[in-house]
Amino acid sequence: xxxxxxxxxxxxxAGSGALPIQLATQLTTVxxxxxxxxxxxxxxxxxxNLDGQDLRWEQVGQIFPLCKEHSIGHIVLAGGVDxxxxxxxxxxxxxxxxxxxxxxxxxxxxxxxVLGSVITVIEKRGLxxxxxxxxxxxxxxxxxxxxxxxxxxxxNRIDLGFQLLDAMSPFDMGQACVVIGGRPVAVEGAExxxxxxxxxxxxxxxxxxxxxxxxxxxxxxxxxxxxxxxxPTIGPExxxxxxxxxxxxxxxxxxxTLILERETCIDIAQRGDLFLTGIAA
Amino acid sequence: xxxxxxxxxxxxxAGSGALPIQLATQLTTVxxxxxxxxxxxxxxxxxxNLDGQDLRWEQVGQIFPLCKEHSIGHIVLAGGVDxxxxxxxxxxxxxxxxxxxxxxxxxxxxxxxVLGSVITVIEKRGLxxxxxxxxxxxxxxxxxxxxxxxxxxxxNRIDLGFQLLDAMSPFDMGQACVVIGGRPVAVEGAExxxxxxxxxxxxxxxxxxxxxxxxxxxxxxxxxxxxxxxxPTIGPExxxxxxxxxxxxxxxxxxxTLILERETCIDIAQRGDLFLTGIAA
Numbered sequence: 405x406x407x408x409x410x411x412x413x414x415x416x417x418a419g420s421g422a423l424p425i426q427l428a429t430q431l432t433t434v435x436x437x438x439x440x441x442x443x444x445x446x447x448x449x450x451x452x453n454l455d456g457q458d459l460r461w462e463q464v465g466q467i468f469p470l471c472k473e474h475s476i477g478h479i480v481l482a483g484g485v486d487x488x489x490x491x492x493x494x495x496x497x498x499x500x501x502x503x504x505x506x507x508x509x510x511x512x513x514x515x516x517x518v519l520g521s522v523i524t525v526i527e528k529r530g531l532x533x534x535x536x537x538x539x540x541x542x543x544x545x546x547x548x549x550x551x552x553x554x555x556x557x558x559x560n561r562i563d564l565g566f567q568l569l570d571a572m573s574p575f576d577m578g579q580a581c582v583v584i585g586g587r588p589v590a591v592e593g594a595e596x597x598x599x600x601x602x603x604x605x606x607x608x609x610x611x612x613x614x615x616x617x618x619x620x621x622x623x624x625x626x627x628x629x630x631x632x633x634x635x636p637t638i639g640p641e642x643x644x645x646x647x648x649x650x651x652x653x654x655x656x657x658x659x660x661t662l663i664l665e666r667e668t669c670i671d672i673a674q675r676g677d678l679f680l681t682g683i684a685a
Numbered sequence: 686x687x688x689x690x691x692x693x694x695x696x697x698x699a700g701s702g703a704l705p706i707q708l709a710t711q712l713t714t715v716x717x718x719x720x721x722x723x724x725x726x727x728x729x730x731x732x733x734n735l736d737g738q739d740l741r742w743e744q745v746g747q748i749f750p751l752c753k754e755h756s757i758g759h760i761v762l763a764g765g766v767d768x769x770x771x772x773x774x775x776x777x778x779x780x781x782x783x784x785x786x787x788x789x790x791x792x793x794x795x796x797x798x799v800l801g802s803v804i805t806v807i808e809k810r811g812l813x814x815x816x817x818x819x820x821x822x823x824x825x826x827x828x829x830x831x832x833x834x835x836x837x838x839x840x841n842r843i844d845l846g847f848q849l850l851d852a853m854s855p856f857d858m859g860q861a862c863v864v865i866g867g868r869p870v871a872v873e874g875a876e877x878x879x880x881x882x883x884x885x886x887x888x889x890x891x892x893x894x895x896x897x898x899x900x901x902x903x904x905x906x907x908x909x910x911x912x913x914x915x916x917p918t919i920g921p922e923x924x925x926x927x928x929x930x931x932x933x934x935x936x937x938x939x940x941x942t943l944i945l946e947r948e949t950c951i952d953i954a955q956r957g958d959l960f961l962t963g964i965a966a
């Protein structure tokens with residue numbers, strides 16, 4: 405975290421979810437006016453009182469002249485993009501066409517490759533890419549317990565979950581799994597964490613899991629993953645769904661996972677009798 | 686495959702699905718009358734013209750006196766059991782109580798452990814356990830192509846799928862995964878192969894996968910898996926769902942996977958423009 409807030413203006417390329425909003429709030433709190441690059445159909449919040457610009461995918465190359473025009477030296481890519489963009493070449497402007505071939509060429513290689521190439525392309529054009537954790541370090545999960553405490557069996561399940569995620573790490577799959585009764589029963593794929601937790605509910609409803617309660621969700625970054633573009637994230641929705649799925653707890657990798665709306669997450673976990681813990685590597 | 690059909694009478698402990706039916710047919714075809722042990726709520730077919738007995742889970746220990754009474758020396762455990770049995774101790778008879786502690790003690794350790802202990806317990810009581818492949822070797826997938834042919838990109842995806850299943854093998858997860866665009870997007874968990882394929886349909890419907898067509902499903906046994914209790918199996922339902930999920934093909938481990946209703950599977954694959962291939966280890 406070498407970036408200092410006072411250095412210059414920051415643009416937020418805003419995906420979906422609460423993260424871009426929390427980063428904008430953090431920046432305005434320290435007296436900086438972020439420049440919001442909204443992706444219509446992706447970005448949820450209007451960010452009405454903040455300076456910024458709407459960009460279709462086909463105009464993404466406009467990022468560079470826009471940032472130059474507004475004296476922006478740093479950019480953060482925050483929030484999710486569900487599915488890969490359906491790019492319309494016919495609508496693509498010249499700066500985008502010139503910028504995006506590297507990204508497009510790698511689009512089918514896997515998320516890590518794509519995101520890595522996005523950073524490379526952006527930094528070659530003179531903008532520094534920041535991670536959410538650089539701007540708002542308070543969002544990073546620390547080691548320790550936020551709610552409840554895992555028992556010995558829970559600890560074994562958590563260890564097994566981290567081991568499974570490690571084993572799958574080279575394959576660029578999801579970043580989460582669920583261990584119930586000493587055995588992994590779900591691994592996150594392209595559907596995402598929330599849909600995986602929904603699956604646990606369904607497995608319980610239709611009797612394919614033996615117990616109506618118990619088990620842990622484990623979430624961790626892939627080995628070598630660049631924290632600037634895809635740090636594993638949990639938020640109130642994740643915690644609520646884990647409660648609904650009858651889990652005993654959530655364990656995430658400390659120092660390498662973001663938690664959105666921490667107080668709300670802790671409140672939901674406590675009311676749902678769910679432990680929530682950050683575990684060091 | 687040291688077992689010879691002429692040796693003695695075979696009991697089929699019949700789970701769900703078509704496999705118990707196909708084995709019963711195979712045995713009657715060679716002039717042997719199988720003895721069908723039905724699990725009410727699990728076994729689908731009535732098997733009305735065949736000798737046999739209904740057994741609740743709480744009566745499973747009755748297998749041994751029943752087999753002795755009917756001069757049965759071999760048993761095959763065939764078909765699926767969805768979810769783990771909800772055992773009622775109060776309804777358990779004495780032979781079951783005496784037999785099942787080992788199994789119950791391992792119930793939460795994972796499918797392989799459970800199934801391994803089932804075999805151990807049964808064979809200690811003097812019954813030999815057979816695999817479906819011992820009785821009907823024609824059900825085992827051979828190396829080679831049944832429908833279509835994978836291209837170079839498909840072959841890379843198949844290799845990646847087998848590598849992922851190998852990496853996950855120690856964790857006793859599912860036996861299948863789907864690779865699309867060079868990246869695994871789904872791993873089978875407790876929900877089973879069919880539900881995993883359903884997920885691919887959903888991911889396409891809601892735009893979380895970039896293409897409406899393409900990708901492969903790969904299925905293989907776990908390392909060290911006992912073929913007598915849990916050989917990976919595909920059938921018409923699997924092939925139909927793979928077609929519906931827009932996949933280009935299915936690759937399974939030759940010599941270690943069962944195919945039910947082979948001709949129907951091939952017909953569905955060909956009409957759905959899906960390759961279907963057995964690949965040697």
